[in-house]
Amino acid sequence: MNPETLTLLQQHFGSKLSTAGAVLEAHGRDESRIDFHLPDAVLFAESEEDVLDALRFAGERQFPIVPFAVGSSLEGQVIPVQGGLSLDLSGLNRVIAIEAGGFQATVQAGVTYPELNRQARQHGLFWAVDPGAEASLGGMASTNASGTGAVKYGTTRDNILEMRVALLDGRVIRVGSRARKTSAGYDLKNLFIGAEGTLGIILELTVRLWPLPAEVVVLRGNFQSVAGAAACAVSIMGAALQPERLELIDEREIHAVNVHLGRHYPERPTLWIELASPSRAALAESLALCRELCEDAGAQDLAVASSPAERADIWEARHKAYSAMVALHPTHVNLSTDVCVPLHRLPEVVAATRAACDGRGLDASFVGHVGDGNFHVLFHAAPDDKATWDAIHATYDEMMSLTLAAGGTCSGEHGIGLHKKKYLAQERADTLELMREIKAVFDPTGLLNPQKIF
């Protein structure tokens, strides 16, 4: 950004624009901590007008504009790799309306999902997508985030009814519908979901809420291997138990959680299975069937967490598994993966991936939203340990080949950002050019979050 442009923005936005070192640094990285690049300035937008003004200036002066809210992306999505303006939307934090009878809420893009849940709870409702970080709803829409709740309630994509989106040319458009279904013209809503801010800036979302389940338990059990745990997850899905959550967490991640949170979970590959029903009797039936399936699959130490406190402990552990692993190796760099495969191929892909890690002697840990066929391998090494990084990248390549051969995808929920462009090009060789042509319809000169996805 040239000095005159910066001066212009400072004059227009006043104290909402910051070039303070600490502010620029906080907007130069995300949770992945792999890449780092400073923006030229950060705009703390306080209104839709601020966003529209920023877009107008970007178009006139041709500088990059990169949306930011919580900074919890994992693939470098919010990093302004070409500098320009980091557009901080965390000030657009108003829950505009909750329509309990319509199971929907309208929020500004900077509202975090825990805040929405805090307000929805008093209506007996909740936002069901739970990625674990304190993500904003605009950010979740931009990567189609999901997490533990998706196995029952779908991903962010499935839970957004309508959005208002600002385009580079200053138009604000409405995509999707507040009706539960629509067949009215091309589906532009789903084009913006998962577009990582490369097509427009999401201003406002009307989202689906769900009734809070009445009776809930978590069953946990340990297995001989991650592949054995994955196979059990497949059999639970096959029995149509429709769990609320169905999570795999391996012995290394359990160890990290035990150390980090002072827990005493058995350090073995584990499934955490949340079941819910409208009544206690119905829940007891589901639980009995689920226990039986776990025992048949060789589960040990089956235990039931019934109280809200015990359940909250388990999901806190799941949410903090990533940061617990990162904390175990404070001087290392971490690389998280995010493949998702059809359910019937999950056990073989997990087993082959584990064998690939073990074969190269890598200290790689596994967690997974296995009811969806989605799992993450977390690698780590010292930044300068070239031999280990070569082994990690070779393993990641191998994991991708296994995934694509099984009909899977390089990203189940984290998106592409900077880190998975190579794998997207492999997975979507036949449509990458079409995606670029669509990008050009909205952003012909490449100002919106440049270098992401492609």
Added chain:
Amino acid sequence: MNPETLTLLQQHFGSKLSTAGAVLEAHGRDESRIDFHLPDAVLFAESEEDVLDALRFAGERQFPIVPFAVGSSLEGQVIPVQGGLSLDLSGLNRVIAIEAGGFQATVQAGVTYPELNRQARQHGLFWAVDPGAEASLGGMASTNASGTGAVKYGTTRDNILEMRVALLDGRVIRVGSRARKTSAGYDLKNLFIGAEGTLGIILELTVRLWPLPAEVVVLRGNFQSVAGAAACAVSIMGAALQPERLELIDEREIHAVNVHLGRHYPERPTLWIELASPSRAALAESLALCRELCEDAGAQDLAVASSPAERADIWEARHKAYSAMVALHPTHVNLSTDVCVPLHRLPEVVAATRAACDGRGLDASFVGHVGDGNFHVLFHAAPDDKATWDAIHATYDEMMSLTLAAGGTCSGEHGIGLHKKKYLAQERADTLELMREIKAVFDPTGLLNPQKIF
């Protein structure tokens, strides 16, 4: 299509190409019976190669190409209004694979959903979207069809994992993923779903299957008014009973069904509510709660259909309601509407629409997938009865204003086709131009199903 082009196609496709009068006529209309236009020729494609050859010829010789399978569209989607080639895909009728462990099936675009269900049933699975007509899966994808099952299982959109699509330039692309979720690049899959054949030709679909529910009943009850029945439906949804189907059918439609199918249902506004559970005990609990909600809402003559035969009778009646109404007035033309509104606005929009019909003395009947906020008003009049048609169109306009004011959509499930272009332009004034620009990426000269949607 000029004579040389027709000769070229005849030489290339031989007996697969037809210009027989009866064949052209069968491809010149759809279920709506409002518009009619003959194609120049019909190609009965027997393979993907036939489709690709047809597209190549269309591009080279610049003639329109309009996909056709069962012809069950309701908004004129399959009518070749500019002539050209009707591309009949009903010969692409192979169920390629059913992966029971992955809850998915791969089918060619011409497979009908009842045929898929016939084959899935032996695996304990089913395709959950049930629009009532014997629609093809390619056709259902092209309009994002839904019907009775959507309240529990979502629309066609929600149940398609991956598609292979032929583009005008001869490319075959894969959109979506066989994994249950993906965040890998722009969502092109949802762009083709609901595009009514205007962007490309769907060749093959991998779809989601669901476990057949174990214990099922249908509760039926009668109400004083359609608005009263709609209000009861909203309270059932609010109680999180998650019905399998939740259908409103008014006294006129019940009368038509009684006449047409020899039934003896009470001729009153009615709800048909299907409930399912994994066990009998759980089902009994749901049924008791549902009965209570119906009684609180003033339902009368509550009756439970438990046997498969009784339930099949009810759903046959629902599926044939449209043709039963049409048969009541054999010399009339029918006009079906398809609005969908947020659930909390449904009773008021139904009541106001009914008042608008009654105020103009129209013999209009109501059916609705009311758990989704979607309802259809069926109008009819003699073709030359200008006064009644004026009243019908004025009522339809009024219904659309009510719908849009309530945050709803002009099409819940039938699509736009020829008949709803005016209403789409009203609902999507801010994005229609963007849709045209996206169309131009795939079909710059407007050969794919011209004049539809826009």
